[in-house]
Amino acid sequence: MKVKTTVNGQVYERETVPYKTLLHFIREEIGLTGTKEGCAAGECGACTVILNGKPVNSCLVLAVEANDAVIETVEGEGAGNELSDLQAAFERHHATQCGFCTPGMLMSIRDLLRRHPKPTVEQIKAGIEGNFCRCTGYVQVIEAVLDATGQSAKKGELKHVS
Amino acid sequence: MYHDASPESLRYVGQGPARLESKQKLTGQATYVADMAMSGMLHARVKTSPHARARIIKIDTSKAEALPGVRAVVTGEELDYRLGLYVVDKYILAKGEVRHYGEAVAAVAADSVVIAEKAVQLIEVEYEVLTPVLQPLDAIKEDAPLVHADLGSYDYFKPAFTPQPGTNIVNHNKIRKGDVEKAFTEADYVIERFYTNPSVQHVPIETHVSIAKWGTDDQITIWSAAQSPHTVKNLFAVAFKIPHRNVRVQVPYIGGGFGGKAGIGLEPLVAVLSRKAGGRPVRLQATREEEFSLLPCRSGLQQRIKTGVSADGRILAQQMTQYWDAGAYADYAVNVQRAASYSGSGPYEIPNCWVDSYALYTNKPYSTAYRGFGHVEFHWGIERHMELVASAIDMDPLEFRLKNLLRPGSRTITGEEITPHTGNVIKCVETVAESIGYGKLTDEEKEREQRTGRKIGKAVAALQKAPAMPPFTAASVVAKMNQDGTVTLNVSLTDMGQGTYTSLAQLAAERLKFPLEKVHVAFETDTDRDPYDWQTVASKGLMLSGNATILAAEDLLKNAYEVASQILRATAHDMDHDDEKIFIKHHPGRSISFKEIAVGYAYPDGNGIGGPLIGVGRYIAQGLGHIDKETGQGLPALDWTYGAHGMVVEADPETGEYTILKIASAFDVGKAINTGLVRGQAIGGMLQGLGTAFCEGYIFDEQGRLLNPSFTDNKIPTAMDLPLEVDAYVVETAQIDGPYGARGVGEHSMISVCSALGNALQQAVGVELTHMPMRFEDVWRALNNKTPIDNWITKSPVGSCRSAPELRRHE
Numbered sequence: 001m002k003v004k005t006t007v008n009g010q011v012y013e014r015e016t017v018p019y020k021t022l023l024h025f026i027r028e029e030i031g032l033t034g035t036k037e038g039c040a041a042g043e044c045g046a047c048t049v050i051l052n053g054k055p056v057n058s059c060l061v062l063a064v065e066a067n068d069a070v071i072e073t074v075e076g077e078g079a080g081n082e083l084s085d086l087q088a089a090f091e092r093h094h095a096t097q098c099g100f101c102t103p104g105m106l107m108s109i110r111d112l113l114r115r116h117p118k119p120t121v122e123q124i125k126a127g128i129e130g131n132f133c134r135c136t137g138y139v140q141v142i143e144a145v146l147d148a149t150g151q152s153a154k155k156g157e158l159k160h161v162s
Numbered sequence: 163m164y165h166d167a168s169p170e171s172l173r174y175v176g177q178g179p180a181r182l183e184s185k186q187k188l189t190g191q192a193t194y195v196a197d198m199a200m201s202g203m204l205h206a207r208v209k210t211s212p213h214a215r216a217r218i219i220k221i222d223t224s225k226a227e228a229l230p231g232v233r234a235v236v237t238g239e240e241l242d243y244r245l246g247l248y249v250v251d252k253y254i255l256a257k258g259e260v261r262h263y264g265e266a267v268a269a270v271a272a273d274s275v276v277i278a279e280k281a282v283q284l285i286e287v288e289y290e291v292l293t294p295v296l297q298p299l300d301a302i303k304e305d306a307p308l309v310h311a312d313l314g315s316y317d318y319f320k321p322a323f324t325p326q327p328g329t330n331i332v333n334h335n336k337i338r339k340g341d342v343e344k345a346f347t348e349a350d351y352v353i354e355r356f357y358t359n360p361s362v363q364h365v366p367i368e369t370h371v372s373i374a375k376w377g378t379d380d381q382i383t384i385w386s387a388a389q390s391p392h393t394v395k396n397l398f399a400v401a402f403k404i405p406h407r408n409v410r411v412q413v414p415y416i417g418g419g420f421g422g423k424a425g426i427g428l429e430p431l432v433a434v435l436s437r438k439a440g441g442r443p444v445r446l447q448a449t450r451e452e453e454f455s456l457l458p459c460r461s462g463l464q465q466r467i468k469t470g471v472s473a474d475g476r477i478l479a480q481q482m483t484q485y486w487d488a489g490a491y492a493d494y495a496v497n498v499q500r501a502a503s504y505s506g507s508g509p510y511e512i513p514n515c516w517v518d519s520y521a522l523y524t525n526k527p528y529s530t531a532y533r534g535f536g537h538v539e540f541h542w543g544i545e546r547h548m549e550l551v552a553s554a555i556d557m558d559p560l561e562f563r564l565k566n567l568l569r570p571g572s573r574t575i576t577g578e579e580i581t582p583h584t585g586n587v588i589k590c591v592e593t594v595a596e597s598i599g600y601g602k603l604t605d606e607e608k609e610r611e612q613r614t615g616r617k618i619g620k621a622v623a624a625l626q627k628a629p630a631m632p633p634f635t636a637a638s639v640v641a642k643m644n645q646d647g648t649v650t651l652n653v654s655l656t657d658m659g660q661g662t663y664t665s666l667a668q669l670a671a672e673r674l675k676f677p678l679e680k681v682h683v684a685f686e687t688d689t690d691r692d693p694y695d696w697q698t699v700a701s702k703g704l705m706l707s708g709n710a711t712i713l714a715a716e717d718l719l720k721n722a723y724e725v726a727s728q729i730l731r732a733t734a735h736d737m738d739h740d741d742e743k744i745f746i747k748h749h750p751g752r753s754i755s756f757k758e759i760a761v762g763y764a765y766p767d768g769n770g771i772g773g774p775l776i777g778v779g780r781y782i783a784q785g786l787g788h789i790d791k792e793t794g795q796g797l798p799a800l801d802w803t804y805g806a807h808g809m810v811v812e813a814d815p816e817t818g819e820y821t822i823l824k825i826a827s828a829f830d831v832g833k834a835i836n837t838g839l840v841r842g843q844a845i846g847g848m849l850q851g852l853g854t855a856f857c858e859g860y861i862f863d864e865q866g867r868l869l870n871p872s873f874t875d876n877k878i879p880t881a882m883d884l885p886l887e888v889d890a891y892v893v894e895t896a897q898i899d900g901p902y903g904a905r906g907v908g909e910h911s912m913i914s915v916c917s918a919l920g921n922a923l924q925q926a927v928g929v930e931l932t933h934m935p936m937r938f939e940d941v942w943r944a945l946n947n948k949t950p951i952d953n954w955i956t957k958s959p960v961g962s963c964r965s966a967p968e969l970r971r972h973e
Binding site: 035038039075083094124130137138155157 | 181188189194367369415449450828841842849850872873874880881882884
């Protein structure tokens with residue numbers, strides 16, 4: 001069956017099978033592999049994309065459900081080769097380590113910032129609660145979001161004992 | 163190397179530049195194995211065992227083979243290759259017998275994952291189910307069923323390990339320092355306890371994934387999410403008895419490892435599928451469930467600790483017996499256990515010390531390296547024990563620790579003398595104690611206790627770890643100058659997120675006196691291209707590859723100066739360089755740019771000299787040796803990184819629910835090469851340690867079936883689990899042989915987090931916790947003197963994790 005979607009402003013029309021998930025459709029049929037699969041069960045959030053304005057675990061959505069949908073993925077977060085303010089803040093604050101959760105994490109935060117342009121720490125934690133990160137311990141992610149939203153450019157400090 | 167460089171002279175070391183590869187990761191451009199597609203690529207699935215221990219009577223693959231789109235089916239019967247890092251005990255697919263739930267018995271490669279999955283379901287396996295041995299304390303009994311009846315015929319690494327055929331003991335290490343029996347009789351108090359940890363899963367967000375192509379003439383190419391490409395190559399070549407030069411292992415970006423990808427994993431299986439499918443590339447990505455049971459986990463540990471102390475709080479003797487649950491195969495578990503024997507006392511001076519450390523086969527998923535390499539597990543016991551000993555003799559636990567911690571002049575339990583350069587654990591402990599306001603409650607905290615009805619407890623826990631590695635571990639780095647005068651480093655140490663490549667670039671830029679932007683580290687590792695590195699494990703990468711990087715930079719400069727010397731007609735001694743050119747010190751106007759000599763210098767008449775500039779750095783651990791098998795005495799440690807955690811917790815004295823208010827950590831890193839990366843390691847490991855502390859752990863039924871192989875039933879920490887306040891400190895006692903004084907800290911942040919939590923809960927509500935993890939109901943059980951749930955084999959198979967997550971929301 002045919003599925004037609006708009007991903008990051010580009011229209012894609014692909015033949016697909018009814019059981020294909022949106023995640024696999026995006027990765028395999030469209031060829032955008034930034035969005036990752038971590039558990040295939042809707043638990044880890046690595047596959048988060050924004051579907052018609054709402055963040056979803058794309059492993060739990062069928063491609064056919066996304067017919068005529070507007071989808072945003074990590075590849076649309078920056079402009080061309082330029083990082084978005086959020087991505088640039090992630091870079092400054094060491095908010096990515098292995099990078100595998102990062103694309104999904106960025107999408108959840110993009111959605112959060114639309115709802116709360118200046119989120120509190122508690123709102124940030126709640127906003128990324130569905131995105132597991134095994135590397136960073138989330139602190140530098142939270143600091144990056146505060147910086148990207150103009151609330152605190154202060155870098156977390158590694159304190160030296162003299 | 164350069165450990166005494168003055169901070170003012172350093173341009174990049176000690177700063178916090180962004181990761182070299184951050185833009186790739188932030189834009190989704192970084193390519194991981196699962197993102198790779200190859201023409202003709204097939205997809206594999208695995209048939210796994212539903213039993214913990216069973217004899218394989220028959221495997222019928224005929225229906226699977228008949229399914230359209232299936233290109234290869236393999237079973238254990240047709241494969242005669244055994245693998246093992248230290249004890250060669252594991253077939254690629256189970257042969258004759260399955261030894262753990264989730265073990266691979268057959269595999270299929272097909273045109274799509276869907277067809278492969280369907281084919282796997284069509285494979286029929288007939289088993290004779292046998293009674294499994296699940297507990298290490300049962301496995302060590304004389305009449306226990308043998309997990310490996312053929313243990314005596316296995317090859318193993320003889321200088322370090324001692325398997326005991328006819329038993330389930332795959333290794334036993336001893337430490338014998340002083341006379342413990344005599345010291346116990348002289349002690350004023352003798353305190354003995356038993357501590358346990360369950361097995362846990364690493365949970366990299368990227369599951370294991372490999373692609374292999376077994377080409378013509380046995381040319382094998384493997385693309386894998388593997389921490390140690392040269393180890394994959396070596397074990398593969400040895401197992402298949404093919405020349406090393408035929409095996410090429412490429413590692414693109416890795417989505418986290420934590421030790422779970424340290425050795426060899428899915429690679430041999432996909433390779434034999436490719437061979438059977440006529441050389442087409444085959445890909446296998448583990449499902450999350452397979453990550454828990456097909457692939458390895460962290461060993462469980464049960465240990466008895468008996469300590470004799472004097473009335474004034476000095477440790478006189480300590481005897482420890484560790485029973486490590488290796489699971490069905492030895493993999494890294496025997497080396498985890500060995501490292502835990504010689505480091506087993508924690509950072510304390512103990513004049514009389516005996517350790518007996520056993521790695522035991524059981525019919526459970528096998529275990530491997532996991533961040534901390536045994537130290538998270540045994541420090542749970544050690545640091546809880548120190549707290550309990552202090553309480554028993556009515557001494558403040560901090561004071562007790564400070565009295566017994568290692569200091570210059572102390573000797574470790576293997577007889578190594580601590581020097582002023584070894585690192586300062588006392589400073590680490592004092593730092594975290596001060597950070598949490600140890601020993602008293604602030605007015606705000608008192609008010610909080612009043613308001614909430616909860617009790618606040620504060621505690622510390624110390625830690626130590628040295629790299630567990632062969633004493634002759636080596637690394638190498640090649641630095642190549644590009645035509646524009648920039649430099650590319652080739653290394654086969656991998657960067658799985660820990661950030662070592664960025665630190666190596668900083669070290670190279672520092673030594674070359676080049677801007678950091680001019681140094682690139684080739685990200686996708688390739689054993690055909692990149693020089694040897696043993697493995698990416700043990701928190702040894704920065705030190706060994708860092709030193710090799712400095713040596714490669716120096717070699718590159720030496721070669722550049724040699725060419726410049728001819729062109730400028732001056733001795734190298736009289737020359738210096740900046741980031742663009744080499745010049746004569748006393749005639750600074752006479753110079754030659756790096757650009758002009760990068761790939762060979764050409765005179766105006768076309769004559770050439772020099773050739774491409776390449777620097778080679780080789781480094782090997784120095785002065786270490788195998789420890790004595792009978793006494794455990796010797797020098798096994800490249801370096802000791804010490805540290806401590808301080809914890810403030812508030813707990814409900816009736817229900818056992820608790821909230822962590824603050825964690826402070828301090829590590830003596832020698833020199834923080836990249837402050838942002840070190841802080842990332844400190845905080846990331848802390849939260850991973852908290853996961854181990856408050857909810858993670860394998861739960862089996864009495865038949866040995868894993869009940870919780872998912873994030874629903876085996877949760878890991880989310881952002882909501884963060885303590886309200888987190889502080890990260892470093893102490894910098896320079897390591898003389900570390901690059902600019904640095905030592906590794908990748909694993910240490912995870913160690914002693916659980917013991918700090920246990921200690922803080924004890925201080926808050928008086929519970930004596932000795933079993934991990936500490937879910938709310940475990941604290942409640944301890945408060946009400948109920949028997950702890952022991953070692954996670956349950957009679958009532960209800961997979962559960964930390965209860966009532968909505969109760970842990972912060973106010």
